[in-house]
Amino acid sequence: MIALFVTFFSAVVLLFLGLNKKESNYSIFAAISLFVSAGLSWACSANLISFGLLESWVPANMMSFGKEQHLFSALLAFIVGLIILMFRKNEFVGNDQLGLMMFSLCGAYMMVSYQHLVMLFLGIEVLSIPLFVLAGASKTNLASNEASLKYFLMGAFSTGIFLLGTAFIYGGTGSLELEMMGIKPSFMHAMQGMPLPVLINAGIVLMSVGLLFKVAAAPFHFWAPDVYEGSPNRTTLFMATVVKIAAFVAFYRFLNTFAGIADAWKGWISILGAMTILWGNLAALNQSSVKRTLAFSSIAHAGYLVMFLLMADGTNTWILWFYGLAYALASVLVFSIANQLSVSTGKNDFSAFNGLAKRSPFVGVALVIGVLSMAGIPVSAGFNAKFYLFSFAWQHMPWLVGLGLLGSAISVGYYFKFFKHAFMQESEDASPVLDRGLLLLLSALILLLGAMPWAVLNGIF
Amino acid sequence: MEVIIIPILASIAVMALGKKNQIWLSALLSMLPLVFVAQFFNRVGVDGGWKTLFDQPWISDNIRFTTGFDGLTGILLLLTNILVLVIILGGIRNDEHRVKITALTLFMQGALNGVFMAQDGLMFYIFWELALIPIYFITLTMSGVNAFKITLRFFIYTFVGSLAMLASLIYLFLHTANYSFAFEALRAVELSHTESIFVGGGILLAFLVKIPVLPFHSWQADTYTNTPAAGTMLLSGIMLKMGLYGLLRWFLPLAPESIEFYQPWVIGLSVAGVLYGALIAIRQKDMKRLVAFSSLSHVGLIAAGIFTLTLEGLEGSVIQLFVHGINVVGLFLVIELIERSTGTRMLRELGGLAKNNRLFMIFFMLIALGTVAVPFTNGFPGELLLLKSLYAYRPNLSLLAGLTIIFCAVYVFRMVQFSMFGEGKGEVASLKWNEILAFGIITFFILGLGFMPQMLIDIVHNSIVQIGQWVSEARGVMS
Numbered sequence: 001m002i003a004l005f006v007t008f009f010s011a012v013v014l015l016f017l018g019l020n021k022k023e024s025n026y027s028i029f030a031a032i033s034l035f036v037s038a039g040l041s042w043a044c045s046a047n048l049i050s051f052g053l054l055e056s057w058v059p060a061n062m063m064s065f066g067k068e069q070h071l072f073s074a075l076l077a078f079i080v081g082l083i084i085l086m087f088r089k090n091e092f093v094g095n096d097q098l099g100l101m102m103f104s105l106c107g108a109y110m111m112v113s114y115q116h117l118v119m120l121f122l123g124i125e126v127l128s129i130p131l132f133v134l135a136g137a138s139k140t141n142l143a144s145n146e147a148s149l150k151y152f153l154m155g156a157f158s159t160g161i162f163l164l165g166t167a168f169i170y171g172g173t174g175s176l177e178l179e180m181m182g183i184k185p186s187f188m189h190a191m192q193g194m195p196l197p198v199l200i201n202a203g204i205v206l207m208s209v210g211l212l213f214k215v216a217a218a219p220f221h222f223w224a225p226d227v228y229e230g231s232p233n234r235t236t237l238f239m240a241t242v243v244k245i246a247a248f249v250a251f252y253r254f255l256n257t258f259a260g261i262a263d264a265w266k267g268w269i270s271i272l273g274a275m276t277i278l279w280g281n282l283a284a285l286n287q288s289s290v291k292r293t294l295a296f297s298s299i300a301h302a303g304y305l306v307m308f309l310l311m312a313d314g315t316n317t318w319i320l321w322f323y324g325l326a327y328a329l330a331s332v333l334v335f336s337i338a339n340q341l342s343v344s345t346g347k348n349d350f351s352a353f354n355g356l357a358k359r360s361p362f363v364g365v366a367l368v369i370g371v372l373s374m375a376g377i378p379v380s381a382g383f384n385a386k387f388y389l390f391s392f393a394w395q396h397m398p399w400l401v402g403l404g405l406l407g408s409a410i411s412v413g414y415y416f417k418f419f420k421h422a423f424m425q426e427s428e429d430a431s432p433v434l435d436r437g438l439l440l441l442l443s444a445l446i447l448l449l450g451a452m453p454w455a456v457l458n459g460i461f
Numbered sequence: 462m463e464v465i466i467i468p469i470l471a472s473i474a475v476m477a478l479g480k481k482n483q484i485w486l487s488a489l490l491s492m493l494p495l496v497f498v499a500q501f502f503n504r505v506g507v508d509g510g511w512k513t514l515f516d517q518p519w520i521s522d523n524i525r526f527t528t529g530f531d532g533l534t535g536i537l538l539l540l541t542n543i544l545v546l547v548i549i550l551g552g553i554r555n556d557e558h559r560v561k562i563t564a565l566t567l568f569m570q571g572a573l574n575g576v577f578m579a580q581d582g583l584m585f586y587i588f589w590e591l592a593l594i595p596i597y598f599i600t601l602t603m604s605g606v607n608a609f610k611i612t613l614r615f616f617i618y619t620f621v622g623s624l625a626m627l628a629s630l631i632y633l634f635l636h637t638a639n640y641s642f643a644f645e646a647l648r649a650v651e652l653s654h655t656e657s658i659f660v661g662g663g664i665l666l667a668f669l670v671k672i673p674v675l676p677f678h679s680w681q682a683d684t685y686t687n688t689p690a691a692g693t694m695l696l697s698g699i700m701l702k703m704g705l706y707g708l709l710r711w712f713l714p715l716a717p718e719s720i721e722f723y724q725p726w727v728i729g730l731s732v733a734g735v736l737y738g739a740l741i742a743i744r745q746k747d748m749k750r751l752v753a754f755s756s757l758s759h760v761g762l763i764a765a766g767i768f769t770l771t772l773e774g775l776e777g778s779v780i781q782l783f784v785h786g787i788n789v790v791g792l793f794l795v796i797e798l799i800e801r802s803t804g805t806r807m808l809r810e811l812g813g814l815a816k817n818n819r820l821f822m823i824f825f826m827l828i829a830l831g832t833v834a835v836p837f838t839n840g841f842p843g844e845l846l847l848l849k850s851l852y853a854y855r856p857n858l859s860l861l862a863g864l865t866i867i868f869c870a871v872y873v874f875r876m877v878q879f880s881m882f883g884e885g886k887g888e889v890a891s892l893k894w895n896e897i898l899a900f901g902i903i904t905f906f907i908l909g910l911g912f913m914p915q916m917l918i919d920i921v922h923n924s925i926v927q928i929g930q931w932v933s934e935a936r937g938v939m940s
Contacts, residue, residue, distance in 0.1 A: 368598075377594065378587040384520060387583070391631050401631075405624045412617055420609045423601045454521050 001055045001065050002044060003037040003073040004109045010034075011102035018095025027088035030098045034081030034105075038074040042460070045070035061177050062116045068317050069113035071460065072249055075321060076108050079241050079328045086336040086438060087234040097137055100130035101238060108246035117166050117176040120250055124162070124214065127243060128155045134235040135227060147230025154213060154223040162210025168203030172196075182257045196261070204258060204265050211254075214247040215302045218276040225283075228295035233339040236291065240298040241331055245324040248305050252312060252320065259312040266310055270397045273306025277407040284414045288349045290338045293414055294331070297374065300411060301327055304386065304404050307393035318461050319388045326373060326381035326449060333370035333442045334418075336435065337363060350417055355427030362436055364422055369443040373450070375415040376408050381449035462515040462528055464494040464538065465578070465588075468545075468571035472564040479560055484550065484895050487563050491542070491549050491570060498538045507532035507920050510927060511644075513580060520583060523641035529580035533924040536779060536917065537577040537706055540786045543902060544698045545570040551794050551899030552691040554801065558602045562691050565595035569695055576703055582630045582642035585711065589667075589703065590623055596700060599692035600684060611683045618680040622670035629663030632656075633715065648714050648931070654722075661719030664712050665727070671704030672760050674727065675734040685753035690797035693749065697756050698790040705760065705782045708767050709775065713928055717935030720770065727768045728854065732862050734761035739868035743875070748796045748806040751876055752789065755832070758865055759785050765862065766847035769854040770932060772925065777846025779921045780914060784831070784839040784906075791828035791903040795821075798896065799880060803887035808876065813885030821889050822881055824900040829877050831907040833870045839910035 010033035017026055043049045045067045055065050084098060107127030114120040132155065136148025166176065173181045185196055209220065216224035228236045255265065280300030287293040308320050341352040357364030373382035386408065390401045449456055471490035475482050505512050511531040519526040545566060553562050572595065575588030593616070600612045630642070637646040652660060670677040685693050713720065738758030745751035763781050766774040798821070799814065800806045815822040827838070834840030844866070852859035892900070910917065 372594065378590045383587070383590075387520065391634065394631055394635055402628065405628055409617065409621045409624055412620055413613065416613055416616065419598075419601060423598070424604075424609055452519070454518055454524075 001058065001063075001113075002051045003041040003070075003077050004106055005051075005054060006033060006037040006040060007077060007102050007109070008106050010037075011099045011106070014095050014102070015099040018099070025088065026095050027084050027098060030102065031081045031085040031088070034077045034084065034102070038077035038081065041070045041074035041077065045074065045460075060115065061179070062119050063110065063113045064115045065113055071321055072112040072245070072317075073109050075325055075328075076105060076112070076242055076246060079245075079324075079332070080105050080238065082328075082332050082442070083234060083237050083241075086332055086435065087237075087339065089435075097134060097234075100134055101234075104128075104130040104134070104238070105242065108242050111246040111250040114250065114253070115178050117169065117178075117254075120254070121159075121163065121166065123246075123250070124159065124210075127246065128159070131155075131235065131239065131243070134238070135231040137232050137235060141230075143230035144232065145230075147227040150223050150230075151227045154227075158210045158213030158220070161206050161213075165203045165206030165208075165210060168199045168206060170203075172199030172203055178253065178257050182261060185258070185261045200258070201264055204255075205268075207254065208251070208265065208269065211247055211251045212272065215244050215251070215305070216299050217272055217302045217306060218279045218299070219272070221276065221279070221299050221302075224299055225292050225295045228298070229289060229291045233291070233335060233342075236295070237331060237335045240294070241324070241328040244298070244302060244305075245320070245328070248302075248308065248320060248324075249317070252309055252317070255309055256312040266396075269306060270310055270400050273303050273309075274400055274403050276300070276303030276306060277403050279303075281407045281410040281414075285410070287414070290342070290348060290350055290352065293350075293417070294335065294338070297411065297414070298331070300407055303407065304389060307389055307397065307400055307404065310396045310400070311392055316392055318457065319385075319392060322381075322449075322453070322457065323385040323389055326385035326446070329442055329446050329449070330370045330373040330380075330382055333366060333439065333446070334374065337367055337370070337439065340435070350421045351425070351427075353418055353421035354425040356422040359427070360436070363439060366439040366443040367418060367422055369446050371415050371418050373446045375411050379447065379450040381446045381453070384450060384453040463497045464542075464574040465528075465571045467493050467497075468567045468574065472567035472571070475560065475564040475567060482560065482563065484553075487549050487567070488546060488895070491545050491567060494538075494570065494574060495542045495546070498535070498542055501530045501538070502535055505530045507535055508923055511580065511924070514578075519581075521640075523639055523643070524583050525581050525643065526584055527580040527643065528575075528578040529644075530578065531924045532921040533706070533710060533779065534577050536783055536921055537702060538574060540702065540783050541570060541573045541577065541699050543906075544694070544786055544790050547790055547794070547899045547902055548691050548694045548698075550895040550902075552694050552790075552797060554689065554691075554797075558689065562599055562602065562689060565599050566691055566695065569595040569699075573699055573703070577706060580644050582634065582644065582647050582711075584642070586623065586627055586630060589626075589707075590620075592700065592703065593619055593623075596692060596695055599695070600688045602689055602692075603687040605687055607683075608687065611680075611687055615680045615684045618670055618677065619667075622667040622677070625663040626667035629660040629716075632660055632663075644714075652716065652718055654718060657716050657718035658722050661712065661716030661723065664707075664716060665719075665723060668704040668707040668712060669727070669764075671707070672701060672764055673704075673757065674761065674764055675730040675737065678734065678757055681757060682750055682753045685756075686747060686750045690793055690800075693753075694790045694793045697753070697793065698786040701756070701760055702782050702786055705763055705767065705778065708764065709778070709925075709928060713767075713770075714931045717932045720768075720932065720935075724768050724770070728765045728851075728858065731761040731765035731768070732851075732858050734758065735765070735862050735865045736868075739865050739872065742872040743868060745872075746808050748799070748808060748876060748880070749793070751808075751872060752792045752796065755869065755872060756785070756789050758869070759789075762844070762847050762851075762862055762865065765858075766850050769850040770929070771850040771853055772929060773846045773853075774850030775925045775929060776918055776921060777843050777850060779925065780910075780917045781840075781843030781847060783917060784843050784910060787903055787906045787910075788828060788832045788840060791824075791900070791907070792832065794896075794899060794903070795825045795828060798892075799889060802889045805887075808879040811880040811886055812883040813881070814887065814889050815881040816885050816888075818889045818891060820892060820897070824904060825877065825881065827904050827907055829873050831911070833873050834866060837908075837911045839907045839914070841911065842914035 110123030132152045135151045138144040213220045284296030345352045373380035376382045376386040511529045515528045517526045572592035579585035633647045636650045738754045742754035763778045766778040831838040831840045834844040
C-alpha cells in the first residue's frame with residue numbers, strides 16, 4: 001500500500017512539474033521516488049515499519065498487504081526505477097511519460113495484491129491504459145503507432161474475454177473474493193458425486209486466456225513481437241518485465257484458489273507452456289533485429305514461468321520473485337546496452353554490437369554477464385533462478401522441465417549472436433557507451449545473486 | 462576454497478594490469494594455487510577417504526559449497542595447476558589477445574580447481590559450466606570464415622551434454638532423503654534398473670561429449686585446430702580430463718546399476734574411437750589437426766579402461782589421464798612454437814627444423830617418445846595397464862586397441878620426420894627462458910613418471926579402491 005501511495009503521489013507531482021517546463025527532465029526524481037517506494041515496501045515486509053492506518057483505508061476483502069505483496073511491490077518499483085534511471089538520457093519526450101509509466105506501475109501493484117476479482121480487473125486496466133499511450137509515444141514513428149493500436153486492440157479483446165471469465169466464475173462459485181471463491185467448489189468436492197459446475201472450469205479457461213494474453217504466452221503471443229519492436233525501448237522493457245511479473249503473480253494467486261479443487265487446467269496450461277517455450281526459442285533463432293530477438297526471448301521466459309503456475313500451493317512465490325528479479329536485471333542490462341548502441345550507430349540489427357568488446361571492454365564484460373544470465377549459465381542470477389524453478393517444477397510436470405532444459409539449449413543459439421558481433425566482428429564506429437557505472441553496478445548485482453543467492457534470499461524473505 | 466578464489470582474483474588483476482603485465486608475473490600468480498595443493502597433500506594426505514575441507518550453505522541450506530580432497534582430486538589438481546603454469550609460460554602468443562587469454566586462462570584455472578574439488582553435485586555442475594565460459598571466449602578469438610559456427614557447435618555440444626547431466630542430478634536430488642546434493646546423499650539414492658539407465662545416461666552423456674567418445678567427437682577437431690594454442694592446450698590437456706574424472710568420480714558411484722547396461726557400448730565405441738582417431742591422424746597434413754585426432758585415439762583407450770572396472774583399468778586410466786595431459790600439451794606447445802617461427806603448421810611446408818635448434822629438437826623428440834609410449838617414458842606404464850585390463854575384458858578388443866601403439870608410432874614419427882628432418886625449409890627461433898622452463902617442466906614429468914610410475918599409483922590407490930568397492934557393492938562382482 002505504501003508503495004502505491006508514494007508512487008501515485010510522486011506521479012501526480014511529476015505531471016504538475018512537467019506542466020510548466022516542457023523540456024525539463026525529472027527522471028532522477030522519478031527514479032528516487034520509486035526506489036523510496038521499493039525501500040519502504042521492503043521495510044514493511046521485514047516488519048521494520050508499518051502503515052496500518054493507511055492500509056485500513058482499503059477493505060481487506062479488496063486488497064491485502066501481506067509480506068509477499070510488499071515484496072512484489074518492492075520488486076516492481078525497483079525494476080521501474082532501474083528502467084527510468086537507465087533510460088534517462090535517450091528517448092526523452094516529456095515528464096508525462098514518466099508519470100504514465102508510474103501510473104501503470106500502480107496498476108501492477110494492484111494486480112499483485114488483489115483479493116477481489118474486481119480489483120484484479122481494475123489493476124489490469126490501470127496497468128494497460130497508460131501502456132497504450134506509452135507504446136505509441138514516439139508519435140512520428142509509424143511502427144510505434146502500429147504497436148499502440150495493436151496493443152490496444154489485443155488488450156481490449158483480452159479484457160473482454162477476461163471479464164466474461166469473471167462472470168462465469170461468479171456464476172459458478174457465487175463470489176468474486178479470492179478467499180470465498182474456493183469454498184463452494186471445495187464443499188461440493190467433499191460431497192462425492194457432485195460434479196463441479198461447468199461454469200467454474202469455463203471461467204478458469206477464459207480468465208486464463210485473458211492473463212495469457214498479458215504475459216504473451218503461446219498461442220496468444222502474436223501481438224508481442226510487433227508491439228515490442230515498435231514501442232520505444234523503455235516501454236518495451238516495461239512490458240517485458242513489469243507487466244509479465246505482475247500478470248504472473250495475479251495468475252498464480254488466482255489459480256492457487258482452485259488448486260486441489262479444479263485441477264483440469266494443469267494439463268492444458270502445461271501444454272501451452274511447452275508451446276511457448278518451443279515457439280519463443282525457435283522463432284528467436286532467425287531474427288536479425290535485436291529487439292525482436294529479445295521479444296521472442298521474453299516469450300520463451302514466459303514459457304518457463306508457466307511451470308511456476310503448476311506448483312500452485314502458495315508457498316513458492318519466492319521462486320517467482322527471484323526469477324523476476326534475475327530476468328529483469330539481465331533484461332535491463334542488455335536492453336540498455338542495445339538501446340545506447342542503436343542510438344549511437346543508428347542500426348537496429350546485431351551489427352550495432354560490432355567491435356563492442358574492443359571499443360569498451362567493460363561494457364563488453366557487462367554484456368557477457370547479462371546475456372549469460374538470460375541464458376541461465378552459472379554463476380549468474382539467471383542460472384539460480386532457473387535452477388530453483390526447474391527443480392521445484394520437476395515434481396509437478398517433469399516433461400515440461402525437460403522441454404525447458406531443451407529450450408535453454410536452443411536459446412544459446414541466439415543469445416550467443418551477441419558475442420559473435422561484440423567479440424569477433426570489427427567496426428569503424430568508435431562512439432563509447434555511456435553509463436558505464438550503472439552497467440557495472442547491474443552486472444555486479446547479477447553476479448552477487450549468482451554467487452550467493454541463499455544469503456540474499458535469506459536476507460530478504 | 463583458496464585454489465578456486467585465488468586464480469579468479471588473479472585473472473581480475475591481470476585484466477586490470479592490461480598490457481603492463483609480464484609473463485613472469487602471471488606465471489607467479491598461476492603458481493600460487495600449487496602451493497596450496499602441496500599443502501593439501503601434506504596436511505590432508507591421500508590415505509583416508511574423500512575428506513571435506515570447506516563446507517558452507519550456498520544455493521540453499523542443503524545445496525552446499527563443499528570442497529573435498531583425496532588422491533584422485535590431488536592428481537587432477539596437480540595436473541591442472543602445472544599445465545596452466547606451462548600454458549602461461551609458453552602457450553600464449555604475444556599479440557592483441559594476450560591479456561585477455563591470460564586472464565581467461567587464470568579464470569579457468571579457478572573453475573577447473575572447483576570442478577575437481579566439488580563434493581556437492583550442483584557445485585560440480587556449476588563449476589563444470591563455469592569452466593566452459595572462459596574457454597568459449599578463448600575460442601572466440603579465432604578467426605576464419607566458419608569461426609562462429611565452430612565455436613557455437615562446440616558450446617552447444619557440451620552444453621546439451623551438461624544439461625542432460627543436470628537433469629539427472631536433479632532427479633537424484635529429488636529422491637534424496639532431505640533434498641540434498643551432497644555426494645553421499647546422491648550416492649545413497651536407490652534406483653530401479655530403468656531409472657538408473659536414464660539417470661546414468663544423462664550423466665554419462667555430459668562426460669562422453671567432453672572426452673569425446675566416438676559419436677560425440679565432431680566438435681573436437683575443428684575447435685582444436687582453429688583455437689589459439691592456449692585454448693587448444695586447455696581443452697585437450699585439462700578439459701578433456703574433466704570428462705574422465707567425472708566418469709570415475711560421479712558416474713561410477715552415482716549410477717552403478719546402469720554400468721552393466723552401458724559397459725559394452727562405451728567400451729565398443731571407445732575402442733572404435735581409438736582406431737578411428739589413429740587412422741585419421743595418419744593422414745593429416747595439419748600438425749594441430751593430427752594431434753587432435755591422436756588425442757581422440759588416446760582418450761578412447763582411457764575411457765575403455767575405466768569401463769573395464771578392473772583395478773588395473775581404473776588405476777591405469779588415472780595414470781594415463783595425467784600423462785596424456787602432459788604429453789598433449791607438450792605436443793601443442795611444440796606446434797605453437799613452430800608456427801610462431803615459421804608461420805605454418807602444414808607438414809608439407811616444413812622440414813629440417815632440427816638443424817639450427819638442437820635444444821628444441823631434443824624436447825620435441827622426448828615428448829614424441831612419451832606419446833608413443835616407449836618404455837621408460839611416462840606413456841608406457843599407463844598404456845600397459847589399460848591394455849592389460851582390456852585384455853581381461855575381451856582379448857580380441859585388446860588386440861584391436863593394441864594396434865594403436867603401432868599407429869601412434871606411425872603418425873608421431875611421421876610428424877617428427879617431416880617437420881624436423883629433411884631439407885631445411887625454415888628455422889625455429891632460439892628458445893626464450895619461459896619456453897625452456899615450460900619444456901623443462903614437461904620433460905621432467907615425461908622422464909620422472911617413466912622411471913617412477915608407482916608414485917602416481919600410490920597417490921590414487923586408496924581413492925580407486927574405494928570407488929571399486931562402491932561399484933562392486935552395487936553390482937555384486939568386482940573382477
